[in-house]
Amino acid sequence: MTASPTWGAQPLGDGLWRFAIWAPAARRVALLLDGREIAMEAAPGGSWQCRVPARAGMSYLFRIDGRDLPDPAARAQLGGVEGPSVTVDPGGFDWGAGWPGRPLEEAVILELHVGTFTPEGTFAAAAGRLPDLAALGITAVELMPVSQFAGRRGWGYDGVLIRAPHPAYGTPDEMRAFVAEAQRQGIMVLLDLVMNHFGPFGNFLPGYAPQFFTDRPTPWGDGIDFNRPEVQAFFREAALGWLREYRLDGFRFDAVHEIRDGQDQRFMRELAAAIHALDLGHPVHLICEDERNLPHLREAGFDAEWNDDWHNAMHVALTGETQGYYSRFARDPFGDLARALARGQVDEGQPHPEEARGAEAAHLPWTAFVNANQTHDQIGNRALGERLITLIGDAPARVLHAALLCMPFLPMLFMGEEEGSEAPFLFFCDPPDEAGRAAVRKGRGAELTRIGYDLAGMPDPTGVEAMEVSRPDPPRDPERAGAWRDLTRELLDLRARRIVPLLKSGKTGIGEVTRHGARAFAVRWPFETGEIRMLLSLGAPATGAAALAEPDFRLGDPMRDAFGLEVEITG
CATH class of the missing domain: 3.20.20.80 (Glycosidases)
Incomplete structure (x- = not known):
């Protein structure tokens, strides 16, 4: 029996499952699998394990010094957190097409x-x-x-x-x-x-x-x-x-x-x-x-x-x-x-x-x-x-x-x-x-x-x-x-x-921020292939700011309105 700690109920193939729990303060631990008690073997360091035939969908508990408790690494429960736990075989789910992810x-x-x-x-x-x-x-x-x-x-x-x-x-x-x-x-x-x-x-x-x-x-x-x-x-x-x-x-x-x-x-x-x-x-x-x-x-x-x-x-x-x-x-x-x-x-x-x-x-x-x-x-x-x-x-x-x-x-x-x-x-x-x-x-x-x-x-x-x-x-x-x-x-x-x-091209420096009055900002964020410019008023117009040349998006008028935004993107 390995001394390496492992947790939970794990299918091993060919109908065999491993059940493991770390209970260093316990004197005796047994597995209750669909109501059947199976002794677990103690390993150095306080881990308890057993390998037994099982299948997905079976209820189980750990009997620890006479008290029946759920698996802290359970993949599912029959009801509340007090148990019993349920064996789950994740390999049975059909994912269909693959997924390449996104950057x-x-x-x-x-x-x-x-x-x-x-x-x-x-x-x-x-x-x-x-x-x-x-x-x-x-x-x-x-x-x-x-x-x-x-x-x-x-x-x-x-x-x-x-x-x-x-x-x-x-x-x-x-x-x-x-x-x-x-x-x-x-x-x-x-x-x-x-x-x-x-x-x-x-x-x-x-x-x-x-x-x-x-x-x-x-x-x-x-x-x-x-x-x-x-x-x-x-x-x-x-x-x-x-x-x-x-x-x-x-x-x-x-x-x-x-x-x-x-x-x-x-x-x-x-x-x-x-x-x-x-x-x-x-x-x-x-x-x-x-x-x-x-x-x-x-x-x-x-x-x-x-x-x-x-x-x-x-x-x-x-x-x-x-x-x-x-x-x-x-x-x-x-x-x-x-x-x-x-x-x-x-x-x-x-x-x-x-x-x-x-x-x-x-x-x-x-x-x-x-x-x-x-x-x-x-x-x-x-x-x-x-x-x-x-x-x-x-x-x-x-x-x-x-x-x-x-x-x-x-x-x-x-x-x-x-x-x-x-x-x-x-x-x-x-x-x-x-x-x-x-x-x-x-x-x-x-x-x-x-x-x-x-x-x-x-x-x-x-x-x-x-x-x-x-x-x-x-x-x-x-x-x-x-x-x-x-x-x-x-x-x-x-x-x-x-x-x-x-963003994919890479950042080339920190943002450049100019204050226009107490509550407005002009911001420039530089990148390898272009930049983002933003004029933003958050409670008062952008005093003395210059309008962006060709905004790609505008909401209100930041040079006139208490709340407004212009964004210009190049690249």
């Missing part, structure tokens, strides 16, 4: 939550929306986490079974069918994967593998000991499994600054190398969220990082809100916007009254920055879940929408943004009992109050209403939504024809 420069990302993206909240229903997204020019969807969590509803960031698609969304094969349909439409599928913590409900690992965790918590739960090879194997096998078994085009890794291995994130760098070593027949794109603003992962195998600096500076400039993490951008938000337009990030290690943050990243390609005007985080972490358009109005939101899609950074929209949705997106979850619900209400209220939000009118985050009002489809005003879709389609057609070729 990162072509990415226009739509972040979506499967449970609220459609009225049905399933992979199958979401697949039905894909042709419309493709017709608009969306080339990638980023699924908020689908790893199974306790209850029926939730954002997905409290998953406890990392490899099992949440059953309320559909079966593993229904998720594969969603991916296959997206790729038939020319749309890449990225998965938001959470490896920095487990959810508070339904995580049984501490009982039989306390060594999985550290005594240093994350903001969302117990810290995970990424120094241990068994822990590294768990997450590495999960990530590689998602890619191999679901033909994904890549990941967005959540809050990698909380993946602490004490070795400058050696685990993440080695994971990127392992992913890029796979022969999947298409490119795999790796995006991370890292609040430290460091370029080191993007210099070591990662393609891009969520760039909250753009959003935060823009949000403060246009809304005047300075609570919580917005306070860092309160001194000079329009100056911060100018820096973000020129360099990508705002914070690059320069002195700051609060604390120096980040390191220089302007040497990276523009596609190393994923810019968004709003995400699930910034909308959902408000008491009433308001979108930006609700806070600033339709006309300013249209100009910001156009600017986002015409800048050289990778643009990301949040579901419904492509049609100007005003539907809120609230935080919601489904704890297993009243004690859990009370704890969530108390914690959520304290967090929002601490950063200055009034809780009046906030729906119960544990109730059904919070999820139901968060659905952007169907639009409340179909005619208005149609006009927004027309705008998105026009902008993305321009981006595909004129901007993407420039």
Whole structure:
């Protein structure tokens, strides 16, 4: 029996399967396969394994010191997170035609939550929306986490079974069918994967593998000991499994600054190398969220990082809100916007009254920055879940929408943004009992109050209403939504024809930004084969600016209107 740790139920061929779990605190472990108990053999280091005849669709549990528990690496569950797990053979799905993938420069990302993206909240229903997204020019969807969590509803960031698609969304094969349909439409599928913590409900690992965790918590739960090879194997096998078994085009890794291995994130760098070593027949794109603003992962195998600096500076400039993490951008938000337009990030290690943050990243390609005007985080972490358009109005939101899609950074929209949705997106979850619900209400209220939000009118985050009002489809005003879709389609057609070729030609320098009054900018981004010029007013006309010679797109008049934009593309 090998001492190398492996996890989960794996078909080996000829009807033989391997079942494995790391349970270093256990005295005895057995496999319950369709009700039959099979002894498992202990290997050095605390791993337990057995090889037995099995087939897809069989229920199983691990009996650990007399307690029957689900597989933490299960590919599917019969019901809730408490078990039983189900054997899944991913080789049985017919993918049909191959998929060559798409280069990162072509990415226009739509972040979506499967449970609220459609009225049905399933992979199958979401697949039905894909042709419309493709017709608009969306080339990638980023699924908020689908790893199974306790209850029926939730954002997905409290998953406890990392490899099992949440059953309320559909079966593993229904998720594969969603991916296959997206790729038939020319749309890449990225998965938001959470490896920095487990959810508070339904995580049984501490009982039989306390060594999985550290005594240093994350903001969302117990810290995970990424120094241990068994822990590294768990997450590495999960990530590689998602890619191999679901033909994904890549990941967005959540809050990698909380993946602490004490070795400058050696685990993440080695994971990127392992992913890029796979022969999947298409490119795999790796995006991370890292609040430290460091370029080191993007210099070591990662393609891009969520760039909250753009959003935060823009949000403060246009809304005047300075609570919580917005306070860092309160001194000079329009100056911060100018820096973000020129360099990508705002914070690059320069002195700051609060604390120096980040390191220089302007040497990276523009596609190393994923810019968004709003995400699930910034909308959902408000008491009433308001979108930006609700806070600033339709006309300013249209100009910001156009600017986002015409800048050289990778643009990301949040579901419904492509049609100007005003539907809120609230935080919601489904704890297993009243004690859990009370704890969530108390914690959520304290967090929002601490950063200055009034809780009046906030729906119960544990109730059904919070999820139901968060659905952007169907639009409340179909005619208005149609006009927004027309705008998105026009902008993305321009981006595909004129901007993407420039991105592929290569960046030749940082952006050149000229301020025209307090709230307007003229920007030039140079490339090997041409340039993008933008004149942008965000609250006051561009005083003394010269009109662009031959704009390829115009929305309002930035030299006369408080909110306006002109874009000229050469090359």
